[in-house]
Amino acid sequence: AxxxxxxxSHVSVSEGALVLLRCNYSSSVPPYLFWxxxxxxxxxxxxxxxxSAATLVKGINGFEAEFKxxxxxxHLTKPSAHxxxxxxxxxxxxxxxxxxxxxxxxxxxxxxxx
Amino acid sequence: GAGVSQSPSNKVTEKGKxxxxxxxPISGHTALYWYRQSLGQGLEFxxxxxxxxxxxxxxxxxxxxxxxxxxxxVSTLTxxxxxxxxxxxxxxxxxxxxxxxxxxxxxxxxxxxxxx
Numbered sequence: 001a002x003x004x005x006x007x008x009s010h011v012s013v014s015e016g017a018l019v020l021l022r023c024n025y026s027s028s029v030p031p032y033l034f035w036x037x038x039x040x041x042x043x044x045x046x047x048x049x050x051x052s053a054a055t056l057v058k059g060i061n062g063f064e065a066e067f068k069x070x071x072x073x074x075h076l077t078k079p080s081a082h083x084x085x086x087x088x089x090x091x092x093x094x095x096x097x098x099x100x101x102x103x104x105x106x107x108x109x110x111x112x113x114x
Numbered sequence: 115g116a117g118v119s120q121s122p123s124n125k126v127t128e129k130g131k132x133x134x135x136x137x138x139p140i141s142g143h144t145a146l147y148w149y150r151q152s153l154g155q156g157l158e159f160x161x162x163x164x165x166x167x168x169x170x171x172x173x174x175x176x177x178x179x180x181x182x183x184x185x186x187x188v189s190t191l192t193x194x195x196x197x198x199x200x201x202x203x204x205x206x207x208x209x210x211x212x213x214x215x216x217x218x219x220x221x222x223x224x225x226x227x228x229x230x
Contacts, residue, residue: 036221043118043205043221090157100209100219101147101170104157 002027002093006105013112019063019078021108023091026072033074034092034102035065044090050074061085086112116140118222120206126228127196135191135225139208146189147209147219148181152202160204163189196229203227 007022025031033050048059055067065076074091091105119138127133139146148160159173163183174180178197183189193200203226207219 041223043223044207045221046218049218092157100145100217101159101162101173102149102157102219103159104149106156 002031002095002103004091004093004103004105006089006091006108008108009106010109010111013081013110015083015112015114016080019076019081019085019110021076021089021091021110023065023074023076023105024072025074025091025093027093027095029095032094032100033065033067034094035059035063035074035076036090036092036104038088038090038107040087047076047089081110081112083112083114086110118206118208118220120204120222120225122225123223124226124228126230128230129198130195132192132194133196133227135193135204135227137189137191137206137208137222139187139189139206140220141187143208143210143220144186145209145217145219146183147207148189148191149205149207150175150202151205151224155202157205160191193227196227198229201227201229 003026005024035047036044037047038044047063048057050057050067058064063078088107088109090107092102094100121136144165146163151157161181162170178194181191203224205224206222209217209219
């Protein structure tokens, strides 16, 4: 079985500060891992994905995430927060190979204040 | 090009009524997924369609929920005898899903269902 745990349902940072959103996964098979962002009243947009190639993955809008197998983690970071980054972020896991049913974490709402 | 579209964007219904939610995937995408986003349960997988294969219905919460995909394109999610706990945003996604390789799922804006 696969599962995802996102630590912190709400994270607040100042504009220009480091963003760190935590994600830990559980998977009995090699996983694919994803971060999605959801802006208010919009659908989900893929930020980045890990598919067993490079462990440091760069995504859109300056975000990146590092796959650490030993820690079963896939934390999302951005060096400098922007007001437009305020949104809800979801970490997700799927099995490698086969079809791509996504198992999502509970989400982390990011607030950015001036 | 056009993304995944869903209709209606909002649906308010009375407890016990049936509802139909529609999803138009991106043209050429063979895989289609339904997810549900609710306050209590977060984002949950409901059902998956891939080409002519039997759908994976393992996420449907009860037999009141059903879905079909006609002609390998448009999909309809039907909820019979709606209950208040069915209130949620229902999200549809599609992907190319070529064989065993990973393909990005593109999500629609969702249908917000409110059961009174």
